[in-house]
Amino acid sequence: PKMVRDSAGRKSRNLTTVDGQIVEEFIYSVPSFRDAFNAGQTCLVPLSGAVESCYFGESAGHIVRFSPQDETLLFVLGLWNDWVNPESGEIYPTFTLLTDAPDEFIFRHGHDRGVIVIHSSDWQDWLGQRPMTGKERLQFIKDKRIQPSWRTEVERALKAGWLRRAPSQSDISSMRVWKP
Numbered sequence: 001p002k003m004v005r006d007s008a009g010r011k012s013r014n015l016t017t018v019d020g021q022i023v024e025e026f027i028y029s030v031p032s033f034r035d036a037f038n039a040g041q042t043c044l045v046p047l048s049g050a051v052e053s054c055y056f057g058e059s060a061g062h063i064v065r066f067s068p069q070d071e072t073l074l075f076v077l078g079l080w081n082d083w084v085n086p087e088s089g090e091i092y093p094t095f096t097l098l099t100d101a102p103d104e105f106i107f108r109h110g111h112d113r114g115v116i117v118i119h120s121s122d123w124q125d126w127l128g129q130r131p132m133t134g135k136e137r138l139q140f141i142k143d144k145r146i147q148p149s150w151r152t153e154v155e156r157a158l159k160a161g162w163l164r165r166a167p168s169q170s171d172i173s174s175m176r177v178w179k180p
Contacts, residue, residue: 027098028134036079038134042126044075045097050115051155055166057110062154064109069149076115077126077141098141101176105150112175118144147180
C-alpha cells in the first residue's frame with residue numbers, strides 16, 4: 001500500500017481513495033525503482049545477516065542481527081543502477097536490496113520488512129536469462145520467494161527516546177506479514 005507521511009516525515013498511514021480503497025503502488029511504477037526494475041537491471045547481493053532496529057514485538061527497543069540459522073550465505077534479490085553526480089558528472093554504480101512485507105519470524109521480533117530470497121535454481125532467470133516485463137518480474141518474485149530460517153542476536157539497545165518512533169498498536173495491526 002502507498003503510505004502517507006505525517007508532519008514529522010514518517011510514514012503514518014495507508015493512502016486511500018475517496019471511497020476508502022487502499023491505494024497500492026508497485027515496484028514497476030514507483031519512480032525510485034521502476035527504471036531499473038523494468039529494464040531488468042537485477043542482481044543478487046550476498047548477505048550473512050542484517051542488522052535492524054526493532055520498535056515492537058519480542059525485540060522491541062533493540063537493534064537486532066537477523067542471520068540464517070544454518071549460517072549459510074544468502075543471496076538477496078537486488079537492483080543495480082548508475083547514479084550520476086549532477087555537479088561533477090561522475091558515474092557511481094549503485095545497488096539496492098529488494099524488501100517487502102516481513103515473514104512471521106521477523107515481524108514477531110518487531111521489524112516491518114524483510115529481504116527477498118529465492119532458490120539458487122531460480123537465480124539465472126532473475127539475472128535475465130528469461131526476459132520479463134516489470135509485471136512479470138513482480139509475479140516471478142511472488143511465485144519464487146522463499147522463507148529462510150532466521151535466528152536473532154541483540155546487538156545493543158536503541159537510544160533513549162526510541163518509543164517516540166514506535167508504531168501504535170493500530171499501525172502494527174495493519175502491517176502486512178508475508179506467508180509462503
